[in-house]
Amino acid sequence: MHLTIIGISDESTPIFSSEVKERLVGDGVRFAGGERHRELVEAQLPANASWTNITVPLAPFLQEMREYDGAWGVFASGDPLFFGIGNTLRREFPDATVEVFPTFNSLQLLAHKLLLPYGTASVVTLTGRPWQALDKALVDNQKLIAVLTDKVKTPSTIAQRMLTFGYANYTMYLGERLGGSEERVRELSLEEALTADFIHPNCLYLQQNVTRPIRQGIPDGEFQTLEGRPKMMTKMAVRLASLAAMDIRNRSVLWDVGACTGSISIEAKLMNPLLDVHAFEVREESAAIVAANARRFGAPLTYHGGDFGGADISAIPKPDAVFLGGYGGKMEQLLDRVNTVLADGGIIGFNAVSDTSLGQFAAWAASNGYQQQPSSTIKVDEHNAINVVVVSKKLNGSYTEVDGS
Template identity: 50%
Template structure:
């Protein structure tokens, strides 16, 4: 199978002789609806056109069904977060020929005479927020963003403003290279109240530095009303995060998140790590949301309810777990965690009394975990806390 992928702009294309020959000698074509409208006059009368829509499984089935030679039309550079990468991954035995043109972000940078080589590209096309949130937390000064019909300039700007990232300006472009091209330089507040056409993309440039507060005093957090002690103290929190060894982990579960202090501190220290918080108290929902916004930590997934009753099949499995609360169900919760924790994963528990410490260590020994960290810590007049970390 030979697949020729031709990149085009958002206007009626003019093809080279080589490209025209490939089109004329092919029966099977594919692309988006917009691509079809732009190239249909070039197609042979007996052409078979397959519309590329999500999910892509139908398109892949058509490719395999007909075999032979195909011409696929794509926007810009097919290998720049494009269909070319997907096809190469799925059709490993096919031969590929690529004809790229400038991608949309390059066109946009040219319009504003900006050095696009200095921008970190993040695609939000059919993707979750993780890479974008990570870039914000890491203080990336320049970002180039690919959007879709869900992750739009408006939704992205509103998310940034929700978490206090108003320190960027936007260079926006839509329908680049086409008759309806539009560009604008905007503040995020302006973006949040405007309407835009698809396809679009934009560049973000930081206007002032943001220095995250790492090592947050507990007094700075919103807390449960009437429960001032229901928060992991700063000194204990920092040692806890160290014991979790998040520098080489991917997914942290914070069980019994309460105010979200451990989740928030973990996000600030390790933006690469996906943080998933569990808390049974309904009143903690607003508190954790407020704290996450206050300390500019987007991306914490939060589940409210009894940990043992939450369906976890579609939740990313952890390689690090902090047991911050267990509601009298320590062994039951640890058994559940054990069934999901990756090999080599770590569980950290902060014991406030001898009984809970012994129960945790007994469970650890019974399940053949290795005690890899033990530290006693007293903060002011508070009870002595033993920080325990065990490895699977």
């Protein structure tokens, strides 16, 4: 199979080089691209050219390519290797010979319009992807962030997420239908972006106005706590020791069951910005408290209110790390439920405040085939000593050691 992957603008009829034109007239070449690509290039294709529209999901298109093991001319937007179809095709057809003829991608076009030094930007694609890459760029205090959008993660939903989690310290520069007659480039505050109208496709840059401190190891007194119960929160020394013991930097999805004020969830997100954090709490008043704390410290997370034992968890990404912060007298029932969704090789962290709760947790872990990792005991000021315990779930019939260093 020979693949010629050609990058073009989404908005203007391309002028092909002689080298590209040679690839377009070969016998038996089949062509593919988006519907808009076809409109732009159809007049330059051979008469009776065979064309396949590339749509999502890609499986039917990839199967058609497997069935025709010949020459393909594939049209893509901008640079096909810049978060584009070229990467997918190289992965799916590793034995194919590939030629790539790129043009400017949309973020380059926008940077040229704005005279931005885009080589210094942190590049994030939200096109069909989750939020974590943007979370990381924000938590890491990146001064210039380049963002590829889609029809779900639009400029307005991006602005809403940033404001929700305290990142009002950026200006948005938006480019729409770049390269064509409907091109529009605008500077917007995040508040303006919430209600602005947008033309698709678009992309944007976020430029930082004020640097906010990177927080890890947050003093307890800075958290908003439950009214009248300021001590009902995992203390900083215990938080940090627990998350280190859980090897949280190498985890993907954390469920914080019994999140209370959200201190574990927030500290975990700041330690590992790519972590997908889900905080569960039954107390109704905790929703506002967790939201306020997450905004104050810039920790994007997902909050789930209500009783974890009866919640619908089918649509929530499955965890490879769970912290059991509270259990309301139902430890075994909650752990049983966690066990049904926890990934093989996943871990559960627990802070035991008494020998009874420690024994109960250890007994459940042993009876369910979990292996206890090295534990520690911490005493903070006048508070009771806390046992920091982590257990790991079997991975393919064996155990994984947790590197808590």
